[in-house]
Amino acid sequence: MTPISKKVGVLGAGQLGRMLALAGYPLAQKFAFYGVSEDEPSALLGHMHMHSDEADNLKQLVDFADVITYESENTDVEMVREIAKTTPVYPGEKSLYVSQHRGREKNLLTDLGIPCAPFEVVDSLESLHNAVQKIGLPAVLKTTTEGYDGKGQAVLKSEDQVEKAWQQLGERELILEGFVDFARELSIIAVRNAHNEHVYYPLMQNVHHEGILRYTIAPARQISEDVQKQAEEYMHKLLDELDHVGVLTLELFETEDGLVANEMAPRVHNSGHWTIEGAETSQFENHVRAICGLPLGSTQPKQPLAAMVNIIGETGPVEEVLKMPKAHLHLYDKAERTGRKLGHINLMAENEDELYQMMQQLSAFLPQ
Amino acid sequence: MTPISKKVGVLGAGQLGRMLALAGYPLAQKFAFYGVSEDEPSALLGHMHMHSDEADNLKQLVDFADVITYESENTDVEMVREIAKTTPVYPGEKSLYVSQHRGREKNLLTDLGIPCAPFEVVDSLESLHNAVQKIGLPAVLKTTTEGYDGKGQAVLKSEDQVEKAWQQLGERELILEGFVDFARELSIIAVRNAHNEHVYYPLMQNVHHEGILRYTIAPARQISEDVQKQAEEYMHKLLDELDHVGVLTLELFETEDGLVANEMAPRVHNSGHWTIEGAETSQFENHVRAICGLPLGSTQPKQPLAAMVNIIGETGPVEEVLKMPKAHLHLYDKAERTGRKLGHINLMAENEDELYQMMQQLSAFLPQ
Incomplete structure (x- = not known):
């Protein structure tokens, strides 16, 4: 119409x-x-x-x-x-094909010169033993496909854990990744439309608990302009190589040697949910704009600091959230179940003190 | 669930x-x-x-x-x-019954001591002539029910226009209202829930063209605290008297003698559409909260100044709007038709200069 x-x-x-x-x-x-x-x-x-x-x-x-x-x-x-x-x-077949397999993903990252952990794809106990020799321990063994929220992963600290982990993860194709000694887990969200416009949100800081994202701080604190620029350059390479249309997310580790890519997702991402109220244009609106051939919107944050707190497993005291002036509740109307993402709360703050106080008010939603 | x-x-x-x-x-x-x-x-x-x-x-x-x-x-x-x-x-029967009839509405306002124009309900040419004698000219003749966007109204400037206006407006029950000499048209939106919580948005300034709201500035410029407080007191009286649950809107004239009530609406209102991005909690969310028995949300504006520009009749160059960093497009997906409200654009600004520049970029959407 x-x-x-x-x-x-x-x-x-x-x-x-x-x-x-x-x-x-x-x-x-x-x-x-x-x-x-x-x-x-x-x-x-x-x-x-x-x-x-x-x-x-x-x-x-x-x-x-x-x-x-x-x-x-x-x-x-x-x-x-x-x-x-x-x-x-949109995103096209290539983005999907690459990002649904950790081996293909890491090969692409490596080809583009984007740092990531050393890795070996293995399909037998023997090749897993060889990979352990090559990469060293500790290392993380993961399914190549379909893992999410920490499922399908095992940390290997010693040789005697190798066989058990192989059996537990289903005796199928796996990937062994070298352990990354990181200070923080970060992510970045980029958007490209078919007219080749690119936009980038600021790096975000993510805190996981038992493999599940619990909260995100945006923008991540104490990120230099150079580091933000580096992350954007990585994303630019990925967007172009994949001829990507829509939102693309990359999870990164912050290490002493700089950013190390972890994994990507060819879609809007939990760590970007703060953008609904927190950015001039949300990741959701920008994904819709991108796939519908519309101009992309500004990714500027609207306030100095935002956070996103996931509601996991139980809905919890959400009426208390409604009473907090600068908190925004987003429920997905899903039945309660252990470990399930039921919603999230976006917090907007002028500074770290204010954000810290709001996070404390939300302690019922955070892991203890 | x-x-x-x-x-x-x-x-x-x-x-x-x-x-x-x-x-x-x-x-x-x-x-x-x-x-x-x-x-x-x-x-x-x-x-x-x-x-x-x-x-x-x-x-x-x-x-x-x-x-x-x-x-x-x-x-x-x-x-x-x-x-x-x-x-x-919600809102209950009383709010609906009163606000769908200009006579009942003005009687209630008068009973509550809320200033409004002098008025007379008339149901014959003879009673209309008597009302003109009593109220004086100029005056505005309106249908008592169902008028909106300036439809069903006639301005009477001289006695010889009376008979023609009576015939044009359908020879049914009408209301004659004394002409109000106003500086600006304002509106205020209040919300009450069944737990008797009340919240108020700041007074807004509305500009009409040919009877249709074209744009709103929020908060209205140069409103003293006393005037805001006065408007809130009027709303408080109305909410309580009506036992109102949900959003209630009151249109007001700003005159030399203070605020003069024009008409009310027991619902979310076009002049409050800026609150979607512009206030901590939008009028829509607060209406839902109120009728669902939830705590009301903060009505604080998120920025110094906002505007809402209606898209009337033709959709217009909306892709240009998508390129403006602090503009937010809201289309209703309706077919184009003269005078029809098809959508609106919310603008967020730090000051009057910035807002003025953005309004200039939207000149295609504004009456010339």
């Missing part, structure tokens, strides 16, 4: 799809989702097409859509390749 | 319902709408129940909902009374 209006099909119907839709409707974009249940977070925010044995429902989504995007790097590449024959899929 | 989650039924499916839903989903509220067409702005943002000869569709909405609200003061009071027998409707 409206000149810039497009129909966006999302593969997935979780909280990321939900927040994409909430950001996209004000730009007159329309949404449809490909999900598994009417209870999913996106289900009420557009047309809902269900997975089923029949291919019809996916076809309906594709027929509806001017452009297709996805929520997860674990999206089936074959499916995306098939869809792309008739309808643009 | 989530502890604070409620199901909200909205009578109407226009842009106000759309923006209520966009603000409500992050608080885990679910939405359904009672509308006339699948093309309406809210249609994709929840369950859509259509008006039809059968009462079944309204019943479905009511059965779904934990609480019902409405988009327009022209909502049928009888319908609301019927619904309220089984499901809470």
